[in-house]
Each structure stands twice: as structure tokens, then as C-alpha cells.
Amino acid sequence: MAPDPHIPAEVVCEDLAKTFADGTEVLRPLSVTLPSGGTTALVGPSGCGKSTLLRMIAGLEPPSAGSLRIGGAPPRALLKQAGLSMAFQDPSLLPWRSVRGNIELALKLARRPAAPQAVDDLIRLVGLDGFAGARPATLSGGMRQRAAIARAMVTEPRLLLLDEPFGAVDELTRRQLAEDLPRTWEPRQTTTLLVTHSITEAVMLSDRILVFSPRPATLVADIAVDLPRPRRAALTTDPAFLGLAEQVAAALAEGVAGANRPWAAQ
Amino acid sequence: MTAAATAHRPGRHTARRWQAAAGLLLLLLGWEYAGRALSGAFILAAPSEVLAWTWQNAGLMGRAMGETLGNAVLGFVYGNAAAVLLASVALLWPRTEALIGGLALLVFCLPLVATGPILRVLMGPGDGPQIALAALAVYYTTLVPLLVGLRAAPSSWFDLVRSYGRGRGAELVHVRAMAALPYLFAGLQIAAPAAILGAMVGEFTGAERGLGVLTIRAMRALDVPATWALASVSAAVAILAYAGVGWLGRRLSTAPPPVLLAPPAVAGRRGGGALVQGLGVAVLALLLWWGAMEAFGLNRFFAKRPGDVWAALVTAPDAAVTRATLAVALRETAAYVLPGYLAGLAMGLGLAVALVLLPALAAVAMPVAVALRSVPIVTTAPLFVMLLGRGAVGTVVLVAVMVFFPTFVACAQGLSRAPGQANDLFDSYAAGRLSRLIHLRLPAMLPAFFAAARMSVPAAVLAVTVVEWLATGRGMGSLMAMSASLSDYDMLWSTVVVVSVLSAACYLAVGGVERRVLAVYAPEQGAR
Ligand SMILES: Nc1ncnc2c1ncn2[C@@H]1O[C@H](COP(=O)(O)OP(=O)(O)OP(=O)(O)O)[C@@H](O)[C@H]1O
Ligand SMILES: [Mg+2]
Numbered sequence: 001m002a003p004d005p006h007i008p009a010e011v012v013c014e015d016l017a018k019t020f021a022d023g024t025e026v027l028r029p030l031s032v033t034l035p036s037g038g039t040t041a042l043v044g045p046s047g048c049g050k051s052t053l054l055r056m057i058a059g060l061e062p063p064s065a066g067s068l069r070i071g072g073a074p075p076r077a078l079l080k081q082a083g084l085s086m087a088f089q090d091p092s093l094l095p096w097r098s099v100r101g102n103i104e105l106a107l108k109l110a111r112r113p114a115a116p117q118a119v120d121d122l123i124r125l126v127g128l129d130g131f132a133g134a135r136p137a138t139l140s141g142g143m144r145q146r147a148a149i150a151r152a153m154v155t156e157p158r159l160l161l162l163d164e165p166f167g168a169v170d171e172l173t174r175r176q177l178a179e180d181l182p183r184t185w186e187p188r189q190t191t192t193l194l195v196t197h198s199i200t201e202a203v204m205l206s207d208r209i210l211v212f213s214p215r216p217a218t219l220v221a222d223i224a225v226d227l228p229r230p231r232r233a234a235l236t237t238d239p240a241f242l243g244l245a246e247q248v249a250a251a252l253a254e255g256v257a258g259a260n261r262p263w264a265a266q
Numbered sequence: 267m268t269a270a271a272t273a274h275r276p277g278r279h280t281a282r283r284w285q286a287a288a289g290l291l292l293l294l295l296g297w298e299y300a301g302r303a304l305s306g307a308f309i310l311a312a313p314s315e316v317l318a319w320t321w322q323n324a325g326l327m328g329r330a331m332g333e334t335l336g337n338a339v340l341g342f343v344y345g346n347a348a349a350v351l352l353a354s355v356a357l358l359w360p361r362t363e364a365l366i367g368g369l370a371l372l373v374f375c376l377p378l379v380a381t382g383p384i385l386r387v388l389m390g391p392g393d394g395p396q397i398a399l400a401a402l403a404v405y406y407t408t409l410v411p412l413l414v415g416l417r418a419a420p421s422s423w424f425d426l427v428r429s430y431g432r433g434r435g436a437e438l439v440h441v442r443a444m445a446a447l448p449y450l451f452a453g454l455q456i457a458a459p460a461a462i463l464g465a466m467v468g469e470f471t472g473a474e475r476g477l478g479v480l481t482i483r484a485m486r487a488l489d490v491p492a493t494w495a496l497a498s499v500s501a502a503v504a505i506l507a508y509a510g511v512g513w514l515g516r517r518l519s520t521a522p523p524p525v526l527l528a529p530p531a532v533a534g535r536r537g538g539g540a541l542v543q544g545l546g547v548a549v550l551a552l553l554l555w556w557g558a559m560e561a562f563g564l565n566r567f568f569a570k571r572p573g574d575v576w577a578a579l580v581t582a583p584d585a586a587v588t589r590a591t592l593a594v595a596l597r598e599t600a601a602y603v604l605p606g607y608l609a610g611l612a613m614g615l616g617l618a619v620a621l622v623l624l625p626a627l628a629a630v631a632m633p634v635a636v637a638l639r640s641v642p643i644v645t646t647a648p649l650f651v652m653l654l655g656r657g658a659v660g661t662v663v664l665v666a667v668m669v670f671f672p673t674f675v676a677c678a679q680g681l682s683r684a685p686g687q688a689n690d691l692f693d694s695y696a697a698g699r700l701s702r703l704i705h706l707r708l709p710a711m712l713p714a715f716f717a718a719a720r721m722s723v724p725a726a727v728l729a730v731t732v733v734e735w736l737a738t739g740r741g742m743g744s745l746m747a748m749s750a751s752l753s754d755y756d757m758l759w760s761t762v763v764v765v766s767v768l769s770a771a772c773y774l775a776v777g778g779v780e781r782r783v784l785a786v787y788a789p790e791q792g793a794r
Binding site for chain 1: 422426428430
């Protein structure tokens with residue numbers, strides 16, 4: 001049965017694993033359930049397989065073992081309804097379209113009616129007002145990423161996949177976005193998955209943080225973040241916040257240490 | 267990158283224009299001076315004489331140009347439509363790409379000088395052969411960049427389309443078509459003058475009207491001003507067509523393509539794959555050839571089948587004589603075409619490098635070279651014959667010039683295409699021109715050089731056969747002309763087969779060297 005397009009999607013992985021055709025093992029069997037409407041951060045060393053996991057969940061990369069269900073159906077079902085959006089690690093804006101054109105392209109691809117007002121609101125939300133008509137080539141790296149985030153959000157997806165969305169964004173804007181973006185996806189109960197290298201960002205944005213070891217990625221820690229919302233920048237100095245950040249950092253270090261001593265895992 | 271940078275500096279842009287104008291003016295003055303000095307030698311007409319002749323014969327010239335342009339436009343449309351169609355098939359069924367590419371190359375290597383008379387007997391009088399030759403002259407230079415352009419988008423753009431549940435159709439509309447546009451225009455721009463060339467070669471081979479017909483008449487009558495006027499007018503029309511398509515391309519697409527003409531895709535990097543592929547292309551070519559002749563029920567006397575050519579070359583009683591005749595002609599042609607080809611490559615490369623070290627000279631010489639590059643040199647072959655005589659020198663020089671211009675322009679553009687960031691790196695070490703040339707620009711230029719070297723192979727063959735046929739009376743071109751006038755269709759078809767297969771083989775050999783060199787110096791260009 002196809003999932004109802006208005007109900008957010010729960011993501012269930014069972015023994016999900018990925019080894020590429022060339023023999024590169026990227027993901028060790030992973031079993032995890034991401035409840036609908038929640039925000040989950042994926043943290044792990046560079047090259048461990050986070051983007052690959054996200055691409056599998058988006059239905060762009062077939063898993064090599066295990067099962068993956070979104071809202072009770074295989075990822076393709078959600079894909080076919082254009083119920084998910086992904087902001088890719090490289091912003092992937094089409095150079096011949098303006099910022100507005102790129103955002104509108106998502107609506108077109110998802111076969112949704114044009115929504116000029118919503119597009120304007122999003123452009124303002126990501127701080128690109130005044131650049132709606134600009135070509136990507138004339139924008140900075142951080143501005144391009146923000147345009148890509150707006151593009152991912154414009155279709156009001158049930159599942160939002162963000163791959164290092166703030167990688168090239170400056171610290172101040174990054175904090176602003178971390179405050180503003182959840183306000184748009186929380187009321188809609190969008191299930192959000194976020195890959196990030198910033199521990200602060202992970203704690204700030206998510207309800208839950210999954211920490212991975214170096215490749216092949218194994219889940220080393222599953223940390224619940226029960227800080228009250230809405231979260232403001234001031235929260236970053238709160239002892240509870242700092243404690244969680246410390247916990248994530250320790251888990252990352254543990255994962256790296258474990259990978260450097262492969263005999264210890266056996 | 268450089269284009270964008272200069273566009274933002276209007277002052278520099280106007281300066282370039284003035285320098286270009288100065289270069290053209292110098293060229294004209296030199297020509298006028300030489301023309302006056304040599305008047306009476308029956309080799310060179312000064313620009314003033316050319317203008318006078320054109321003015322007096324404006325009506326005749328206008329009608330001929332209308333005829334030639336009409337055929338060129340039709341050929342341009344048919345040829346490019348075929349290129350788009352073939353590229354689409356290769357895109358939809360990637361397995362067919364190698365087959366389509368191989369077959370297209372073989373057809374591209376058909377020697378127009380022999381194909382013209384054959385098409386003439388097959389299609390009868392009228393415009394058919396001119397249009398067909400124009401189409402044959404253009405489709406390959408569009409097909410090759412288009413095949414690259416349709417795949418040129420980064421994979422994440424396709425992920426974007428697929429992440430909304432859309433398939434190949436949406437990919438084509440939203441990503442591939444737009445990403446291929448600059449490549450398409452790069453091809454169309456080269457095709458525009460090539461269509462005029464094809465139409466004129468078609469007219470050389472026995473039409474009733476057109477610039478090519480007037481050219482042949484003027485040359486036979488030793489009418490120097492007319493020959494020069496006709497060559498100048500066709501060159502000017504070709505330059506205009508080239509510039510016009512370029513302008514349109516810049517209006518419609520945002521950036522020039524990174525690689526103009528990528529190396530040929532040989533699916534099987536291992537020898538076995540290439541062999542199977544070559545066999546497949548050969549079988550398909552023979553089937554299509556045979557099928558076309560049978561389907562139209564064409565007379566065996568002039569519409570030879572593969573079996574007839576096999577018989578003429580192998581089993582017939584006089585096969586040994588035929589082979590010997592071909593071998594002699596081939597040797598004569600090789601003696602002209604090889605030195606000309608190599609000299610053209612060396613001069614193009616050498617001048618491009620020299621101009622990097624002398625930027626002031628480059629500003630004057632480049633626009634002239636870009637303009638002349640778009641001239642279908644073959645249509646000016648009669649001039650070379652007048653200037654340099656009917657001997658070896660004229661032929662070798664014509665081939666060299668034919669190869670020189672595209673090579674020079676490609677190398678010069680390649681040399682200036684060094685990535686901006688890398689340039690910044692060299693700036694940060696205050697590196698000099700020479701070290702920048704050796705470490706940065708030469709490697710960045712290699713892909714362009716080899717693309718030019720490869721595409722010049724059939725061009726050189728065309729040039730040499732045209733001169734041999736028009737003037738020297740030696741070599742393959744002359745053999746083709748003689749066989750055509752003697753209705754020796756066995757020999758004519760044999761020359762077509764031998765020359766196409768040999769040029770395709772040379773083209774692939776250059777492509778092989780190219781891939782090896784690029785694998786070392788520019789690995790990103792080889793990645794597909
Ligand atoms: N198509 C592929 N074939 C083979 N290996 C691949 C392929 N795609 C990715 N990999 C490998 O899988 C590993 C994980 O890649 P992935 O992009 O998922 O890492 P990541 O965790 O997102 O890293 P980063 O934080 O740097 O973005 C890498 O080592 C990469 O080399
Ligand atoms: Mg990644």
C-alpha cells in the first residue's frame with residue numbers, strides 16, 4: 001500500500017549494509033528506526049559512508065543487503081510521489097537557472113503547481129533576498145548551499161535529507177539558519193536527516209545523534225538529545241548542551257580508536 | 267573563465283577590437299601591395315581588382331551565391347538533424363554508441379572528391395549531390411561534441427532529478443539538453459563553414475550553377491581577378507556564417523564547453539573489445555551499403571556493391587593491375603599529405619606557443635587566424651594552384667595550411683585555458699612566463715592539440731585529393747577524377763573504400779596516441 005502523502009515518514013533500517021561493486025565496504029549492517037517527524041543527525045569521520053547512507057535512504061543507491069522501509073514502503077514509493085527532498089553535499093545548482101529558477105525547478109520536477117509566495121518566503125528565510133535573479137556562478141559557496149537548502153524545502157517533503165548543508169556557510173549565518181530552519185520543518189512534522197561535521201550543529205538541531213566509526217561505517221553511539229525547543233544560540237553555553245557535545249566527541253574518538261585497532265573489534 | 271574575466275573589463279575588450287581591426291587592415295594592405303607588384307604574373311589579384319570584379323559581376327555572383335548557400339543551408343539542416351538523431355539513439359541505447367561512432371567516422375572519412383561523382387550518377391543532375399556532400403561535411407563535427415555534451419553534466423544533477431522520482435525524460439529536458447547546448451553550438455559553429463565547403467565541392471564535381479561552378483570556370487580560363495574574387499566572397503560568407511552561429515551560441519548558452527572535441531570513445535580498452543567493435547562496424551557498414559543499393563534498385567554498372575569492389579580488388583583477372591594502380595596513387599598522395607600534415611601541426615603548435623611568449627603579437631594575429639580558420643581552405647585551392655603552381659609545393663602547402671589553422675586556434679585556446687586557480691598558484695610564486703608555459707599551459711593545451719590533430723586527418727585527405735584532382739594530375743585525387751570521367755566505377759568505388767578505411771585508421775591511431783598522452787597529462791579529460 002502506498003503511504004499517505006500527508007503523514008510524515010518513519011525510516012526503518014534492518015541490517016542495512018552497503019558494499020560497492022568494486023569491493024569497497026562502506027556500511028556494516030545497520031538496524032535503526034528513525035521515528036516520523038524527528039530530526040536525526042549523522043556524525044562520523046570524513047569518508048566513512050554518511051553520504052552513501054543518505055543516498056540509499058533517498059532511493060538513489062541500492063542497498064547490497066538488509067531492508068529499508070520508509071513509512072512502511074520501500075524508498076521508491078516515496079520517491080515516486082516526490083515525497084522526499086535531498087540537499088546534496090555539492091549544491092548541484094543548474095548553472096543556467098537563477099536562484100529562483102533552481103528553486104522552482106524542484107516544484108516542476110515534483111509536478112507541483114508554481115508557488116511564487118512560498119519561493120519568496122524561502123529565499124528570505126535562507127537570507128538570499130536580493131539574489132533571487134542571480135546565477136549560481138555569481139554566488140559564493142555558502143550562498144549556493146543556502147539556495148540548495150531552499151530548493152530542498154520548497155516541495156514540503158515528508159522526508160528531508162540534508163548532506164552537510166552548512167559546510168561552506170559562515171559561522172554566524174550557520175547559527176542563524178540552525179535557529180530558523182527547524183521552525184519551518186517542525187510544524188510540518190518533517191522527518192529530517194542531517195549529515196554534519198559540526199558537533200554543535202548536531203546537538204543544536206537534532207532529537208537524536210547517530211555517531212559512526214570510520215569506513216566501513218558502524219554505529220558507535222546513538223545519543224538522544226532531549227533539550228527543549230525552540231533552541232536558541234544561547235543554549236550552546238548550557239551545561240546540558242555541553243555535556244551532550246562532550247558525549248558525541250567522545251563517541252567519535254572511540255570510533256576512530258576502534259578502527260585503528262581492527263583486532264579489538266573481533 | 268578567461269572569457270568571463272575579459273568581459274568584465276570593457277576597456278580591454280575595445281582595445282582587442284582595435285588590435286584585431288589593425289591586424290585585418292595590415293593583411294589587406296600587404297595583399298594590395300603584393301597584388302600590384304605581381305600584376306601581370308597571373309597569380310594574384312589585389313583587393314581593389316577583386317572589388318572591381320565583384321562589382322561588375324554582382325548579378326552573376328549573387329545568383330551563384332544564392333544557389334550555393336541554399337544547398338549549404340539544406341545540407342547543414344539535414345546533416346545536423348542526422349547528428350542529433352544519432353546522438354539521441356546513442357544516448358537512449360548506450361550499447362550502440364561505439365557502433366554509431368565507428369560508422370559515423372567511416373562515413374566522415376569518405377573522400378568527397380570520389381563521393382561527389384558517385385552521388386552525381388546515383389542522384390542524377392540537380393542539387394542532390396551538393397546537398398548530400400554538405401550534409402556529409404557537417405554531421406560528424408556536430409555529432410562528436412554532442413555525444414560528449416549530452417553526458418557532460420555532473421552525476422549529482424541527475425541525482426537531483428531522480429530524487430523527485432523522475433526518469434530519463436526529465437533528465438533529458440531539464441539537465442542534458444541544456445548542458446549539451448554549448449557543445450552543440452561548438453559543433454554547429456564548425457559546421458556552418460563546412461556546409462559551404464561541402465556544397466562547393468559538390469559543385470566542383472559537375473553541377474550547373476553555384477560558386478563552385480564559377481570557380482572552376484574562372485580557374486580554367488586563367489581569369490585571376492575572378493578566381494580571387496570568388497574565393498574571397500566564399501571565404502567571407504564562410505567567416506560570416508561562423509561568426510553568426512558563434513554569436514547565436516553565446517546568446518543562448520552560458521559557458522563555452524570545457525572540451526571542444528573529446529577523444530573517440532573506444533569502449534573496449536582491452537584489445538579484444540576494440541576488435542569486436544571494429545568488426546561490428548565493418549559488418550554494419552557493408553550491410554548498409556549493400557542494402558541501400560538494393561533497396562533503390564540501382565544499376566550495378568555504377569552502383570557497385572561490396573562484392574563488386576571485392577572482386578575488383580581481389581578476384582578479378584585484372585585485380586593485380588587495379589591494386590598496383592591504387593598503390594602507386596596512394597604512395598604519391600602520401601608523399602604530399604604526410605609532410606603537409608606534420609608541417610601544419612608543427613606550425614600551428616609552434617606559432618601558438620610563440621604567441622604566448624609574445625602576447626602583444628597575439629592580440630593582432632589571433633583574430634586574423636580565427637577568421638581564417640573558419641574559411642574552408644579547400645574552396646581556395648585554386649588560389650594555391652595559381653600562386654604555387656601545379657607541383658608538389660602547392661599541394662604540400664595547401665595541406666599544411668588546411669591543418670595549420672584549426673591546430674593553431676585550438677592550441678592557442680588550449681594554452682589560455684589553464685585553470686584560474688592554478689594560475690593563482692603560479693602567481694603566488696611569482697613564476698615567469700616560461701615556467702608557467704611548461705608546467706601549466708602546455709599540459710592544459712594537450713587535449714585541444716590532439717583533438718585538432720585527429721579532426722585534421724580527414725581534412726588533410728580532403729585537401730590533398732582536391733588539389734590533386736584540380737591541378738596536379740597525380741595521386742589518389744587524380745585517380746578518382748580520371749576514373750569518374752572514364753566511368754571506371756570499379757576503380758572509383760575502390761578508391762572510396764581504400765581512402766575511407768585508411769583515413770579512419772589514421773584517425774583512430776592519432777586518437778590512440780591522444781588517449782595515452784592524456785591519461786598521463788590530463789586524466790580528467792579522458793574520464794567519461
Ligand atoms: N560509487 C562508488 N564506488 C566505490 N566506492 C565509493 C563509491 N561512492 C563512494 N565510495 C566510497 O565510499 C566511502 C564513503 O563515501 P561517502 O561519500 O559516503 O563518505 P562520507 O561519509 O559522506 O564522507 P564526507 O564526510 O567526506 O562527505 C568513501 O571511501 C568512498 O571512496
Ligand atoms: Mg559525504
